[in-house]
Amino acid sequence: MTTPVDTPRKSLPRSYLLWLGGALTSQLGDAVLYFALGWAASVHGGVAAGLVLTSIALPRTLLLLLGGAVGDRVGARRVMIIGDAVMIGVALLLAITTTWIGAPVLLLVVAGLIVGTNDAFYLPSSGSMPRQLVEDELVGRALALRQSGSQLISVIGAPLGGVLVAFAGVPAAAWLDAVTFGIVLVVLVRVRPRFAPPPPAQRKHIAREALDGVRIAFTTAGLGPALLLVAGAAGFILPFSSILIPLLAREHAWGATGAGVLVGVQAAGTIVTTLIVSKRGVGTRAGLIAVGGLAAVGLGQFVVGLTGTMPGAVAGVLLMGLASGVFITHLNPVLLKAAPPEYLARVQALLALVQSVTLLITNNAIGTVAHAFRPETAVYGCAAVLLGCAGAGLASGAIRRITD
Structure with a gap:
């Protein structure tokens, strides 16, 4: 049994809780707006809907490393203040324009x-804030507390967006x-970060600073293997709920309600674990615990594929x-704490980038396998890859040596 490093009696700073409340509130607003944009685009057909969603994802992915470099150069708080002001302006213009001319x-x-584009600069700085304030x-x-809140927002954001758009429009x-x-x-x-940006005299060309973030990530002890492990996990965990659960629900006649129940149960499990860790702290052997959590995710996928029944699928998800909560809460702090203070936003940008690129590949690959064979074949493939990733993590001395 592991012993928490953090003292449960020590409270998180009020500044962090204040920022987290605001960040989760804006995340909910974003979730509602993203749904509204996709819904408005769907009126014009599937091609238009894909084009609108791509218009968000493409600049976000292409500019992430640059956004991380800017966050470290001028300060995460300043970048986020500018980003918030931009989003307020865009949202107001969108509200007024769609009222008069539609969408x-x-x-x-x-x-x-x-x-x-705003996300590409905002997200790396936002990702660095827990260490900036705590x-x-x-x-x-x-x-862990932030992850539980984000998971909850992801569950309620789209349904809330659907209700709001249905009754009041875009x-x-x-x-x-x-x-x-x-x-x-x-x-x-109101909040003040712990770390100040470097003075102008220490700045390099912005492109070089962005590449320096990649170099630091793969030369700092433990960061490179942890990034690769997160990439593998994201590529074969996230598509499970978005692609494979709907396909399994159709194959076994569980219906849309059944698919929704499975996605909700999986999210609830993650929320439970992250809330527990937010109270009790992270175990001392964080690397080994994270690897164990990843292996358990793979086993859960095998259960879903093998049973073919709704109760069995519920148990598996x-x-x-x-287990996903265990993995996230024990590996993500490593990525944040191991980064030098002057590279926090750049490492977070690289983390988001490797996950986005991996998902771009695995979403299509998993969907193709499920279509060519059966959804269960893709499920077993995902489970096998996750168990392989867990085995690679266990064999990695850098991962085994990770402690909180």
Whole structure:
């Protein structure tokens, strides 16, 4: 049994809790707006919907490393304040414009490009904030609390967006997003990060600073293997709920309700684990615990594929959710705490980039396998890869030596 490093009686700083509340509020506004943009685009057909979603994802992916470099250069708080102001302006313009002229494809694409570009700069800085506001010994608990909140937002965001758009249309979603970003903007004005950006005399060319972030990530002890492990996990865990659960539900006649139940149970399991870690702290052998959690996710996938029944699938996805929480809460703090303070945003940018690129490949590969054979074949493939990743992590001395 592991012993928590963090002292349960020591509370997370009020500044962090204040920022986290604002960040989760704006995340909810974003989730509602993203749903509204996709829904508005779907009126124009599947090609238009894909184009709008791509207009968000493409600049976000292409500019992440640059966004991380800017965050470390001028300060995460300043980048986020500017990003919040941009999003308030975009949301207000979108609300007013869609009220008067509706939602033509060109308007949606332009809005998507601005949102995606803003995300590329905002997300790395936001990812660095737990360490910017919390002492190193509490980072694990801080990240676990943030993860539980983010998971909850991801569960309720799309349904809330659907209800809001159905009753009040796209303008209402845009107004809500503007209000939520206004809240987090007020919060950011009040909080003060621990680390200051470097003086101008130490700055290099922005492209070189971005590449320096990649170099640091793969030369700092433990960071490179942890990044690769996260990439493998993301590529074969996230598509399970978005691709394979709907396919399995159709094959076994569980219906949309059954698929929703399975996704909800998996999310609930993750929330339970992350909340526990946010209270009790991270185990001392964080690397080994994370590897064990990843292996348990793979076993949960095998259970879902083998049983072919709704009760068995519920048990499997519950194991997946609980184990995913273990993996996330024990490996993510390593990626944040091992990074030098002057590279926090760049390492977070690289983390987001490797996950995005991996998902771009695995989403298509998993979907192709499921279509060519059966969904269960893809399920077994995902499970086997995760168990292989866990085995590679166990064999890695750098991962085994990771402690909180």
